[in-house]
Amino acid sequence: EHLPNPTQTLCELRTMLNGGGIIFIEGPIEDNASLVYFFSKLYLLVKKILSPNLLRPGVPTHLIRLTSNAQKKMLLNNLIGSKLIYWEVYETGWPYLNNSFIKHVIGLLSIIISKIVPGNIFGNRFRAILSFEDK
Secondary structure (H helix, E strand, O other): OOOOOHHHHHHHHHHOOOOOEEEEEEEEOOOOOOHHHHHHHHHHHHHHHHOHHHOOOOOOOOOOOOOHHHHHHHHHHHOOOEEEEEEEEEOOOOOOOOOOHHHHHHHHHHHHHHHHOOOOOOOOEEEEEEEEOOO
């Protein structure tokens, strides 16, 4: 989510492979289903209502915000000829874990829920391994 042009970055990574090979990618998925995501959005909404003057726009650091399905599609659409051989979505509880008591509990619950919910879709991070045939 911090890359200004992920398509270009993915294409450059692909050119570094000799013939076939694999690429391992891990990172955040900012707009994915997660208890932490839900509570952070709720907190922001309450903050906007109660203190609208406190929220000043700054320089954006999260340039691209995706769900897990959109992240997977973006990788496959930009790494032409790749085959997805591993896909995992998981929750870290960040930034709530090791915070105030309430946030810490929300972070822990989010991690627990991500392990229970079927379908590998609930969480705030992903891991992907893509393979390529020899050229």
